[in-house]
Amino acid sequence: MFSVTVRDHIMVAHSFTGEVFGPAQRLHGATFVVDATFRRAELDADNIVVDIGRASEQLHAICGALSYRNLDGEPDFKGVNTSTEFLAKVIADRLADAARAGELGAGARDLTGISVTLHESHIAWASYERTL
């Protein structure tokens, strides 16, 4: 099994609902360093997993649509706790949509999985992994 990972980041404001979140119920913010991993069983004719240029561009576009925003005010996240693990899924699902729409190139048809890790600090991170 092969994989390729590219890294980008987002900087967002948000707040959480629920006692479990303690002081994070207040409006605060986070930098999430975002690692997106693409998996497949065999390499393509160019000997790669995915066009790393396209993968980076797609991840950058998806990060750009989330970054420098207050997620509490985004229609997509109305009434939702935008936890680190939840945002990992949002980004993984958007990358999966991009792959299916051909945005990662024809070779990306053979990708079998995507996982996304969001690092919220030097002592905490969260991941979501899915098939394609």
Added chain:
Amino acid sequence: MFSVTVRDHIMVAHSFTGEVFGPAQRLHGATFVVDATFRRAELDADNIVVDIGRASEQLHAICGALSYRNLDGEPDFKGVNTSTEFLAKVIADRLADAARAGELGAGARDLTGISVTLHESHIAWASYERTL
């Protein structure tokens, strides 16, 4: 599949028995930077894998019970080589016990796995992963 990871560390002395360990047969020590990962298939009602505050506290308590000690003299490790991989299992098992005892909150009932990685230097680390 979702996961959340929290980081802590321990600083211990120990020695190893067996020729394979070379100079590490002498009493020496290590800082282990400890990454504990909690896994589950779906997020809970708060949209999280686990209460990260409780998870950090449990990991800190488990690390505190190991740290600033000579492991050679600890009853739990009598006659045992406290290798990095072995200590990863010790910490993972103690976290699993805490989860089952409710120390990570009610939502932690749905955790399906725990893995622990111990970084012993910038060039070596070891992991143990288990189901719950």
Added chain:
Amino acid sequence: MFSVTVRDHIMVAHSFTGEVFGPAQRLHGATFVVDATFRRAELDADNIVVDIGRASEQLHAICGALSYRNLDGEPDFKGVNTSTEFLAKVIADRLADAARAGELGAGARDLTGISVTLHESHIAWASYERTL
């Protein structure tokens, strides 16, 4: 010249005023991983720069007073761009105040400098250094 550094972090929301900030003029947020460095010419009688326990506690208290907040609404930062470099100075000055107030122990009288670095992402950070 000796130094000791301890690390903590804050998670804040804020926005900036001024065209130079582009999309960061919108309310957004950041995790700042905070490194606080204490300097002195010679070690004290215990052979250390500073009581690392007290230094960590003071840094944690200062970080706690900033974290999980929208800095735009904090009286201390009214009408101020809370840039990474500016926040580095805020934390360094508060640590200097703590040192002078004896919060870092008697030995901290001989500290000659403090510097603070705030990492805002994997590709950007800022620092402020001052004498004591």
Added chain:
Amino acid sequence: MFSVTVRDHIMVAHSFTGEVFGPAQRLHGATFVVDATFRRAELDADNIVVDIGRASEQLHAICGALSYRNLDGEPDFKGVNTSTEFLAKVIADRLADAARAGELGAGARDLTGISVTLHESHIAWASYERTL
């Protein structure tokens, strides 16, 4: 499941064939920081996954045979795109050969898997994992 990872690195020149590679079609180079992971279900009689000294030596020997070279001129890679993901497989397969040849010690008979990650920069890396 237990694992142990050791880190080394190589510094190589190479070029790629295929439009997908853009400017990387020109002769250029890379440092690959190489992480080799060894897996097994249970620890051996010494309480370890593998003799970490031998594992490091084997990885160092394999890295040495690749490093400080122009891979375009190496007979093993004639007409091949030596992508990061491909090189991860090369190193994993050579480690698997070493394990089978007894170079990692008798205990390495019970290894069940090897994975190799090559970090090509702070924003991209690739992995290959295989059974033994």
Added chain:
Amino acid sequence: MFSVTVRDHIMVAHSFTGEVFGPAQRLHGATFVVDATFRRAELDADNIVVDIGRASEQLHAICGALSYRNLDGEPDFKGVNTSTEFLAKVIADRLADAARAGELGAGARDLTGISVTLHESHIAWASYERTL
């Protein structure tokens, strides 16, 4: 004293002349992760050291002009050992030229220093620092 640092990278081929370089006399390559630091005594009217967007763009342009190349064939480096420390100076000097030419904005007139660090692997890096 304040500073801001931004990170980028280059991937180059090169070889060295001189016995001191051992196997690095052969054509090989490196990824250099490049950290560029800008210093000034006081913050500007926007409360920043430098427009971080422009600083990142300039660094990216300078890195782009060096990357995906065999430095042995570049006219600028004819007969020169393009060591890590030397390349740090090349990039710092080009950033200084950009600052003086106004490419970092009007506020960059008050920058007092630039330093550049190039990380060549997880175990080696080099820096050059200069005044402006």
Added chain:
Amino acid sequence: MFSVTVRDHIMVAHSFTGEVFGPAQRLHGATFVVDATFRRAELDADNIVVDIGRASEQLHAICGALSYRNLDGEPDFKGVNTSTEFLAKVIADRLADAARAGELGAGARDLTGISVTLHESHIAWASYERTL
């Protein structure tokens, strides 16, 4: 001003004397990741700060003489608190002795400074810097 840094590590046991050390008064241990930096004003005839091969070898030899030991029992450290900052000085001074003894090559005569940083965990490190 130019500098080159190389990294190695040591794994030691030790204990501290003095209330300020709290639980670290017990016999415990640490991995210290060691960064040694060599400085000079101008590059030598080979366009380098120091022969990086020799610098790495000397650092490795100095680390080897400290590692896999209980520092409490070492004659050199009798009755001394082997704090992180103190050990940084020990290593820096030994590197300075090696430079003066010609162990870093003839070019090392023009080194003007050495600094050493010891990372004791992901949240604490200490440094010592000196002239040559």
